[in-house]
Amino acid sequence: MKVRRSERLIDMTQYLLDHPHDLIPLTFFAARYGSAKSSISEDLAIVKKTFKERGTGFLETIPGAAGGVVFTPSITDEEAQEYIESLAERLSEEDRLLPGGYVYLSDMLGQPDLLRKVGRIIAAQYLDKNVDAVMTVATKGVPIAQAVSYYLNAPFVIVRRDSKITEGSTVSVNYVSGSSERIEKMELSKRSLKRGSKVLIVDDFMKGGGTVNGMKSLIEEFEAELVGITVFAESKFKGERAIDDYNSLLFVQDVDTSTKTITVVPGNCFDN
Numbered sequence: 001m002k003v004r005r006s007e008r009l010i011d012m013t014q015y016l017l018d019h020p021h022d023l024i025p026l027t028f029f030a031a032r033y034g035s036a037k038s039s040i041s042e043d044l045a046i047v048k049k050t051f052k053e054r055g056t057g058f059l060e061t062i063p064g065a066a067g068g069v070v071f072t073p074s075i076t077d078e079e080a081q082e083y084i085e086s087l088a089e090r091l092s093e094e095d096r097l098l099p100g101g102y103v104y105l106s107d108m109l110g111q112p113d114l115l116r117k118v119g120r121i122i123a124a125q126y127l128d129k130n131v132d133a134v135m136t137v138a139t140k141g142v143p144i145a146q147a148v149s150y151y152l153n154a155p156f157v158i159v160r161r162d163s164k165i166t167e168g169s170t171v172s173v174n175y176v177s178g179s180s181e182r183i184e185k186m187e188l189s190k191r192s193l194k195r196g197s198k199v200l201i202v203d204d205f206m207k208g209g210g211t212v213n214g215m216k217s218l219i220e221e222f223e224a225e226l227v228g229i230t231v232f233a234e235s236k237f238k239g240e241r242a243i244d245d246y247n248s249l250l251f252v253q254d255v256d257t258s259t260k261t262i263t264v265v266p267g268n269c270f271d272n
C-alpha cells in the first residue's frame with residue numbers, strides 16, 4: 001500500500017534519528033513505503049534541507065548501487081552555547097560544593113534530557129575524527145560516555161579503578177591522582193580496544209587531571225590513538241595540572257567555602 005508523502009516524511013525522519021551513522025539504502029525506504037526511488041529521493045531532499053536549517057544534523061547521500069543515505073547528528077553552536085549557559089546558571093544556584101573542591105553532579109548526570117543534549121554537544125565536536133571508541137572511567141563518567149557513544153555510533157569502554165574477574169585479562173597503569181597526590185591504579189579489559197583505535201576520552205569532572213592522564217597512558221599501552229578529551233566540568237587546580245589539551249563544557253570559576261557557593265561559567269569548548 002502506498003504511503004502519502006506527509007506520513008513518509010514523519011516515519012523516515014524518526015527512522016533516521018534512530019539510526020545515526022548507519023548507511024540506509026534508498027531501496028529500504030522505497031520498500032518500506034511502497035514508493036518509487038525518485039519519490040524517496042525527493043523526500044530525503046526535504047529532510048536534508050530541514051535537518052540542515054534546524055541544526056539537527058547532516059544527511060549525506062552516498063551514490064551508486066551500494067549507496068544510500070547516512071544521518072550524522074549535530075547541533076548548532078548557538079543551541080549548544082545557550083544550553084551550556086543554562087547549565088552553568090543552574091550549577092551556580094544550587095548547593096553543590098563538596099569537600100576538596102569537588103562539585104555534586106550525580107543528580108544532573110542521571111537526567112536523560114541533559115545526557116541527550118550533552119551527548120549531542122560533545123559528539124558534535126568530533127564528527128570529523130572517525131572515533132572508534134569513547135573511553136571513560138567508572139563511575140560518574142559512564143552516563144556521559146554512553147550518550148556520546150550513541151551520537152557517534154561508537155562503542156564506549158569503561159576503565160575501572162578496581163580489578164574485576166568479569167573483565168578478563170586487563171592492561172593496567174598507575175597514575176598520580178592530582179587531587180589526592182596519591183599513586184592510583186586503573187585498568188581496562190584487553191578485549192576493549194584494538195591497536196590503532198581512535199579513542200575519545202570523556203569524563204564528568206576534571207580537577208588535577210590525573211584521572212584523564214591515566215586514561216591517556218592506557219591508550220598508549222593499547223597502541224591506540226587519542227583523538228580528543230572532553231570533560232563535562234572542570235575546576236581550578238592550584239598545582240601543576242597533568243593535562244593541558246582538553247575541552248570542558250563548564251568551568252567552576254570560583255569556590256567560596258565560607259558561603260559554600262560556587263560560580264560556574266561555560267568552559268573552553270567554544271574558545272576558538
Ligand SMILES: O=P(O)(O)OC[C@H]1C[C@H](OP(=O)(O)OP(=O)(O)O)[C@H](O)[C@@H]1O
Pocket residue numbers: 137138139140141177178179180203204205206207208209210211212
Ligand atoms: O582530575 P582528577 O583530580 O583526577 O579528578 C577527577 C576524577 C575524580 C572523580 O571521580 P571519583 O568521584 O573519584 O570516582 P567515580 O567517578 O567513580 O565517582 C571524577 O569523576 C573524575 O573521574
